[in-house]
Amino acid sequence: MKRIIYIIFSIGLFTACDMDLNQQPISSATSETYFQTVNDFTQGLNAVYSAARAYPDRLLNLSETRSDNLYAVSDGGVRDWEGINSFHKTIDANPYVIEAWQSNFTGIFRANNYLDQLASKGESVISDPNLRRHLEGQVRFLRAFFYFDLLRYFGKVPIIDRVVSASEAKTIPRSSVIDVYNFIIQDLTTAIDYLPAPSEYAPADRGRANVYAAKMLLGLVYMTRSGPDLNVDGAGLNSNEWNLAVEQFNDIIASNAFEFLPTYSSIFDYNNERNKEVIFNIEYSSGSNPVVGATFPWVLVPDTWFQSLGFATQGGLTIRPVSSDLLEKYADIDVRKSFSIQRGYTYGNVVENRAFIKKFVDLTKVPTTSRMDWPINFIVFRYTDLLMLKAECVLKGAAGNTATDVDAVVNKIRARAGLTEPLTGVTLLQLLEERRRELIGEGSRWFDLIRSGLVESTMKSWISREDEGGQMEDFRIEYVLYPVPQSELNTAPGLYEQNDGY
Template sequence: CEKDLDQTPLSSGSTPTFYQTQADFDQALSAAYAPLVAYPTRALNLSETRSDNIYGVDDLGVRDWAPVNNFSTALVNNPYVAEAWSGNYNGIFRVNTLLDQLANNGGVVADAARTRYEGEAKFLRAFYYFDLVRFFGKVPLIDKALVPAEVAKVPRTPVADVYNLIISDLQTAIANLPASYDGSVTADKPNVGRATSNAAKSLLALVYLTRSGPTYGIEGPGLATNEYTKALPLLNEVLNSGKYSFLASYPDIFSYTNENNKEVIFDIQFLSGGAGLGSDFPGLLVPDAYFTALKIPFASGGLEIRPIANDLLNSYPAGDVRKTFNFAQGYTSTTGFKETRWLMKKYLNESARGTTRTDWGINWIVLRYTDVLLMKAECILHGAGGSQAEVDDAVNRVRTRAGVTTKLTGVTLPQLMEERRRELAGEGSRWHDLVREGLVLTTINAWIPKEDTRNRMSRNVDANQIIYPVPQAERSAAPGLYDQNLGYQ
């Protein structure tokens, strides 16, 4: 009877019986992608809400995003900050586990697939580490699956070393992965949304751009490395790859019926239908009452309006389709109350909603053609080569598509960044853009007094607030191992 003491779970798999077939590895890879689904929400909470695109004053109670928005320094216990750290490391753990298992048991996987698995896994690892570096600066560098006791010996690693792994992983991804999957071939269908060499090139270019940004005297994402010349050729390769194009219509890029379009270089994929594969980001910045007003029977999510900053609304020239597509002015509640502030509806298509407010099916575009085009302009303005005409042309293409008729010439870097702000509003890019270009402190400190009529925001944002604090939970789990970022001690 003592055999009965050896029980294995009946309703879940377990590690010893896994990683035995190629299908197992395929599942392990999908699971390494899965942590990406938290990225859009994180981008809205920690980048969009932190930036001058949102004036998010809470009316109905204290919301966890309020201190992010108003530059409180009490963020060590903030759940969004904690998630940014743990969510990315969860993804890194899955990549590391997969890579370790591939090295040990990978013989069961066909060679071509093994190469691709490695490339995709390393792309993901670079993606997760880059997100960490941009939000936290120094983070512990872990490149294989370690047990907790081993991890407790790894301190925060200098940003430069983390970048080395990111760059080397992306270079592997570029070498190992196909250029793109356009889904036109049936065999490609199950691959749409996977990392590609073009996605890796675009991300690597952004990494170089970010690393080239100013240091602000903190241990943040900018190392002032002046690598614009490394970024530019990568961007050109992507733009000239013939795999992507500049869509003629701005709304078409985000259409529920036009997913995986030619504009998309890398996106995070969602599927509605109640299987837990949908997302909450489309409705994240609008209040519950908005859905009630539309008679959509979503359970309350404790959501509150995070209004669009007037400064951003005013930035759009008259007739700019991006303003009316991305945003809408308020709504009228079922009881007749009229909300007059603007809210974000960029990803909302109520007729294509899923079963709950966390079951939207629209993909989140991380890297798209226009973004790459504007990054190219950014490189040129930093003297990486190319001409002012190319810069002006890129900006004017974007403006023309948006229905803005006035053409710009001699576009400056601040103008370019403002154009990015209008174009990429709601895409989680704004905060990182400001940081990268050294504009963040001047812009934010000038914006707050203008926007903050209710006097809720800090009036003196300093360089320490460019990155977030190490979550308290991490510092408590191994006292003394991680130092805290300045300004949050």
């Protein structure tokens, strides 16, 4: 598979810098002397994309594991994901939380440097104005993508819109959620103006951000801030912008650039990447040195399952079981259940009866040299998700027809899953449950619960039913946000306040 995006950029400009407030200014002499050719700008753009390499793993660790989809309590050892799953207060030094902050800001710092170089050198180096616009559009999309990810996990974050020194970074406070949203929307509005349709890219470049990816993200931004504020400084602002989201989604639908695939498994087929369901991918390339393949297929899969099938040890991961509650939500004939979930296995003399998510594993593609090198892309935005998000907006009062935009969509999705009995008068709760079954393992459930305002009632009820051993902490509404990493608080004492509840 030829992939252009996840090239590890070997010059010191992009590999020698820290990923937090200690970051050195990246407008260094290296940067000044590097951006001299069109190829330099192409490679520099790849470095911005590469900051999203861990995004799928982050969704599995901080969204899927946090939600009622998984019951990932201790299996006898101390695991980093347990504090995430069980709502521990002391996760400000958790490596998953630190990674979410640092990797996103690494992407933002790289994007700022790129935009600075493009503004100062782009016209003299890149003669084609359309190419300059496409490059800027991609970087603005990525910067908005990184900031939206930060906002959903942490709420208020510092807005850094230019290259800054390490000392200056330590003086920039967290901005309000409203200001962060405005910054994101400004970047996305520009990106939409500058980005091409997928068909306008050369075949090798069609994994890059396109105008419909930016529209999809903007629609999700409008939806997310339309959610309730939950009395925390989180992503919901009660803004009631469901119609604005639908406008973006309708543009994507009207483009006819994407399709609803006839079979569920074909969406995730290793031999069917960049299929018509895919609006935007995180792309990977396997077999490279250094390794730049995907890791997410393995994150929720126990090593002993691979070993039971004759594969070498992958790295020590243990099971993160699918919750009983979610298993019960699937009909036995639902093809998404059998495709996405493994129901037990035997390894040696040990019988494992708990289920886990295997959705992204193709046993004919298991990496032989490194668990970090799976040859599959991660679908960030797909067409089925778009149709369900539009249905949610309509149920929230946006323009649309509940028969065609809600009921018909849900029934089409259910029919593909093998469920032939049609539903009428689909409610928001029914839609969210369908999203849960359809998008299992894709990291959407936690954010769906927050956006709908159902997170507190759902999680409290779920814990009381699922946690028979009493291993989880009580859920508090403050836990819709993660703590600011303690390392960030320590770097510039007094600059940030910790999020409530931690």
